[in-house]
Amino acid sequence: MNKSGLLKVAAAAATTAGLVSSLVLPSHVLGSSHREAPLISADPQADLTDLYAFVSPDRPDTVTLIMSVNPFESAYGGPNYHSFGDDVLYEFKVDNNGDALPDVTYQYEFKTTVQNPNTFLYNVGPINSLTDSNWNVRQTYTLRKVVGGTTTVLGTDLPVPPVNIGKKSTPNYPALASAAVRSLPGGGLSFAGQTDDAFFVDLGAIFDLLTIRKLPGNKGGGVDGLAGYNVHSIALQLPISEVTKTGTRITDPKADGAVVGVWATASRKATRVLSAGSSSSSGEWIQVSRLGHPLVNEVVIPRGMKDKFNSSKPADDAQFANHVTDPELAKLFNALYGIKVPPQAPFGDPKGRDDLVAIFLTGLKDLTQPVGVKPSEQLRLNVAVAPASKPNSLGVAGGDTAGFPNGRRLADDVTDIALKAVAGALYPLFHPEFTPDPLAAQLGDGVDANDKAFQASFPYLALAWQGSEAYPYGYKKAKERCTVPANAKRGARGDHVVALQACLHAKGLLKVAPTGFHGALTDEAIAKDAKED
Numbered sequence: 001m002n003k004s005g006l007l008k009v010a011a012a013a014a015t016t017a018g019l020v021s022s023l024v025l026p027s028h029v030l031g032s033s034h035r036e037a038p039l040i041s042a043d044p045q046a047d048l049t050d051l052y053a054f055v056s057p058d059r060p061d062t063v064t065l066i067m068s069v070n071p072f073e074s075a076y077g078g079p080n081y082h083s084f085g086d087d088v089l090y091e092f093k094v095d096n097n098g099d100a101l102p103d104v105t106y107q108y109e110f111k112t113t114v115q116n117p118n119t120f121l122y123n124v125g126p127i128n129s130l131t132d133s134n135w136n137v138r139q140t141y142t143l144r145k146v147v148g149g150t151t152t153v154l155g156t157d158l159p160v161p162p163v164n165i166g167k168k169s170t171p172n173y174p175a176l177a178s179a180a181v182r183s184l185p186g187g188g189l190s191f192a193g194q195t196d197d198a199f200f201v202d203l204g205a206i207f208d209l210l211t212i213r214k215l216p217g218n219k220g221g222g223v224d225g226l227a228g229y230n231v232h233s234i235a236l237q238l239p240i241s242e243v244t245k246t247g248t249r250i251t252d253p254k255a256d257g258a259v260v261g262v263w264a265t266a267s268r269k270a271t272r273v274l275s276a277g278s279s280s281s282s283g284e285w286i287q288v289s290r291l292g293h294p295l296v297n298e299v300v301i302p303r304g305m306k307d308k309f310n311s312s313k314p315a316d317d318a319q320f321a322n323h324v325t326d327p328e329l330a331k332l333f334n335a336l337y338g339i340k341v342p343p344q345a346p347f348g349d350p351k352g353r354d355d356l357v358a359i360f361l362t363g364l365k366d367l368t369q370p371v372g373v374k375p376s377e378q379l380r381l382n383v384a385v386a387p388a389s390k391p392n393s394l395g396v397a398g399g400d401t402a403g404f405p406n407g408r409r410l411a412d413d414v415t416d417i418a419l420k421a422v423a424g425a426l427y428p429l430f431h432p433e434f435t436p437d438p439l440a441a442q443l444g445d446g447v448d449a450n451d452k453a454f455q456a457s458f459p460y461l462a463l464a465w466q467g468s469e470a471y472p473y474g475y476k477k478a479k480e481r482c483t484v485p486a487n488a489k490r491g492a493r494g495d496h497v498v499a500l501q502a503c504l505h506a507k508g509l510l511k512v513a514p515t516g517f518h519g520a521l522t523d524e525a526i527a528k529d530a531k532e533d
Contacts, residue, residue: 033047033048033049033050033051033291033294033295033297033298034047034049034071034072034199034226035047035071035072036297036298036306037297037306037307037309037310038303038306038307039288039307039310040288040289040307040310043268043288043289044069044070044071044073044082045069045070045083045084045085045088046069046085046088046266046267046268046288046289047069047070047071047266047289048067048068048069048264048265048266048289048290048291049068049069049070049071049197049199049231049291050066050067050068050197050198050199050231050291050294051065051066051067051262051263051264051291051292051294051379051408052064052065052066052067052198052407052408052409052410053065053066053262053379053381053407053408054381054387054402054407054408054409054410055240055381055383055385055386055387055402055407056237056387056458057387058456058457058458059237059458060386060387061239061240061249062187062188062237062238062239062240063237063238063240063243063260063381063383064235064236064237064238064458064459064460065092065106065235065236065237065238065262065264066198066233066234066235066236066410066459066460066461067090067092067233067234067264067291068195068197068198068231068232068233068234069084069085069090069231069232069233069266070082070230070231070232071197071229071231072226072229073194073197073229073230073231073232074229074230074470075163075164075228075229075230075464075465075466075467075469075470076467076468076470077467078122078165078467079120079121079122080122081122081137081163081165082163082194082230082232083110083112083139083160083163083232084108084110084139084141084160084192084232085110085266085268086110086111086112086139087268087269087272087281088110088266088267088268089107089108089109089266089267089268089285090107090108090109090234090264090265090266091105091106091107091108091264091265091266091267092105092106092234092236092262092263092264093105093262093263093264093265094243094260094261094262095260095261095262095314095376095378096243096244096245096257096260096261097245097257097370097372098259098261098370098371098372098373098374099315099372099374100261100313100314100315100317100374100375100376100378101314101315103147103245104145104146104147104242104243105145105146105147106143106144106145106146106154106236107143107144107145107146108141108142108143108192108234109141109142109144110139110140110141110160110192111139111140111141111142112137112138112139113137113138113139113140114136114137114138115133115135115136115137115138116136119136121136122135122136122137122162122163122165122169123135123136123137123162123165123169124136125169126168126169126170126171127162127165127169127170127176128171128172129176129179130159130161130176130179130180135162138159138160138162139159139160140156140157140158140159140160141155141158141160141192142155142156142157142158143155143158143184143190154184154185154188154190155182155184155190158182158190158192159179159180159182160180160192160193161173161176161177161179161180161193161194162176163194163230163464163467164194164230164463164464164465164466164467164495165466165467165468166466166467166468166469167466167468167469167495167496168468170466173463173464173466173495174463177191177193177463177464180192180193181458181459186238186239186242187239188236188237188238188239188242189235189236189237189458189459190234190235190236190237191233191234191235191458191459192232192233192234192235193232193233193464194230194231194232194233194464195230195231195232195233195459195461195462195463195464196229196230196231196450196451196452196461196462196463196464196465197226197229197230197231198231198410198450198454198461198462199226199294199450200224200226200227200413200415200447200448200449200450200451201222201224201225201226201415201445201447202222202223202224202225202445202446202447203225203226204223204225205222205223205445205446212444212445212446213446214446216439216442216443216444217416217419217442217443217444217445217446218416218442218443218444218446219446220446220447220448221446222444222445222446222447222448223446223447223506224447224450224451226451227451227502227505227506228451228465228470228471228502229465230464230465233459233461235458235459235460235461237458237459240383243260243383244257244258244260244383245257249383250383250384251384252384253367253382253384253385254366255384256371257370257371258382258383258384259363259368259369259370259380259381259382259383260380260381260383261292261314261363261370261376261378261379261380261381262292262378262379262380262381262407263290263291263292263314263377263378263379264290264291264292265287265289265290265291266287266288266289267285267286267287267288268281268285268286268288269281269282269283269284269285269286270282270283270284270285270286271283286311287310287311287313288310288311289310290309290310290311290312292314292377292378292379293359293360293377293378293379293405293408294408294414294418295414295415295418296309296360296377297309297310299327299329299418299422300320300323300324300327300329300356300360301320301323302323302328305320305323314376314377314378315374315376317361317375317376317377318347318375320377321347321357321361321375322346322347324347324353324356324357324360324361325344325345325346325347325349325352325353325354325356325357326344326345326346326347326352326353327344327353327356327422329422330342330344330353330422330423330424331344333422333423339423339437339439339440340424340436340437341422341423341424341437341440342355342424342427342431342434353427354430355421355424355426355427355429355430355431356421356422357375358429358430359405359421359426360377361375361376361377362375363380363405364396364405364406364429367382367385367396367401367406368380368381368382368405368406379405379407379408380405380406380407381406381407382406382407385401385402385406386402387402388400388402388403391403391409391411393411393412393413393416393448393449394412394413394416394417394420395409395412395417396426397417397420397421397425397426397441404417405417410450410454410460410461411449411450411454413444413448413449415444415445415447416443416444416445416448419443419444419445420440420441420442420443420444423436423437423439423440423443424436424437424440425440425441425443449513450462450513451502451505451513451514452465452498452502452513452514452516453513453514453515453516463495465495465498466495466499469495469496469498469499470499471503481529481530482500482503482504482507482526482529483500483503484500484526485500488500488518488526489518490518490519490520490523491517491518491519492517492518493516493517493518494516495516497514497515497516497517497518497522498514498515498516500518500522500526501514501515501516501522501525502514504522504525504526504529507529509525509528509529510522510525
């Protein structure tokens with residue numbers, strides 16, 4: 001199907017009307033890849049939470065890849081703050097010819113050093129630079145590129161910025177984070193460090209007997225369960241020519257080689273030995289986490305195979321195909337709530353969900369499907385599709401072919417997209433005679449944007465929440481007024497504004513997500529809060 005057809009069907013799905021009186025969703029639907037499988041839930045440093053791949057909006061001759069780990073990372077988790085694992089190998093893998101094998105791999109390995117072991121403190125004074133002697137516990141990393149069995153070191157001793165401790169310890173955190181962005185040979189950029197968790201979803205309601213706060217989920221009303229949480233993220237920006245099979249920047253979206261597949265992995269050494277006060281690892285690297293498309297190991301893979309999926313390779317994904325063509329979630333939509341879902345059957349049966357095969361395994365024809373593709377679960381990106389001038393967070397389902405499932409941008413609402421897709425909203429792309437259930441295009445969790453504004457340039461992720469400005473869950477009671485800092489005034493910017501806006505937003509007084517800029521809307525919300533008792 002051509003781009004025009006994609007847009008027409010997506011637009012029709014996005015405008016379909018209809019309501020239901022009540023709706024709850026199965027508990028395995030949401031969470032992107034946060035604690036998604038039994039074994040990895042006990043290993044947060046290796047737990048890949050999210051993967052993003054997109055053509056860089058401000059540098060369209062490059063692509064940006066981002067992976068995150070350490071789900072539900074509190075900003076105030078000292079004195080042993082969250083970090084990358086020194087004994088974990090983090091990798092971006094790129095398949096640029098559709099054969100389900102990695103053609104280009106980027107490897108990150110980290111090392112922690114302690115300047116003064118005779119103090120319990122992470123820092124002994126303000127950290128004003130990445131070389132500040134007050135900073136006690138530091139991490140650096142080595143970055144390697146592997147192509148055809150040849151390994152090239154792109155950087156050694158590259159710095160990870162400190163965590164965002166607080167206004168006394170990290171008084172100018174934006175400068176510290178910016179200083180950790182490093183240039184690479186060939187024109188690339190790399191960043192590794194603590195950031196805001198870019199994923200957004202109403203976890204609290206969904207896991208409370210599977211509730212949607214404002215039915216059917218496409219009119220807001222949800223509460224972002226990841227608001228205020230950080231993760232540790234690795235961001236890599238590369239010239240497009242570094243990832244294509246031609247070694248050039250491809251500009252024709254229909255050209256052979258325009259589509260690349262991406263997935264991330266985390267691996268640990270096979271043997272870990274514990275001794276008094278220490279541990280050591282040895283042996284070969286064993287993959288313990290894998291992530292391509294968001295939500296696959298949640299929506300598609302059953303519990304009994306989740307750990308197996310995390311250790312598997314895309315070339316072996318035929319073993320999971322039945323769960324794509326005959327998804328449990330769609331059956332539940334139909335059996336419990338009467339939603340008319342498309343026909344489905346085991347892999348190989350003509351009635352199998354070929355729409356989900358395209359989304360998850362092969363890519364969409366004329367958009368993200370490589371020539372001669374071998375079906376496998378990867379996040380596929382057409383590097384020749386230019387960034388959208390006005391992005392739609394519903395991606396292809398909203399008529400924006402530069403968005404998910406054509407790669408994944410930070411602001412793409414993948415939870416809503418996945419729910420709509422499984423319910424059949426995109427099925428007419430493949431079967432024009434099928435009319436989706438009116439509800440299919442309306443499903444959602446009521447959370448439509450991140451809790452913090454993204455940055456306009458690399459690494460794009462919002463800055464990490466600050467420990468001393470964060471509040472433990474439940475600390476702020478609904479009737480308690482939000483603390484207005486003394487330096488809160490019209491025109492102010494900074495983390496203190498973000499913290500204030502987050503409190504006002506959580507109370508429903510500020511209708512937009514925190515931006516860090518104190519404007520008229522913030523003043524209005526403060527005034528409303530002052531009137532509440």
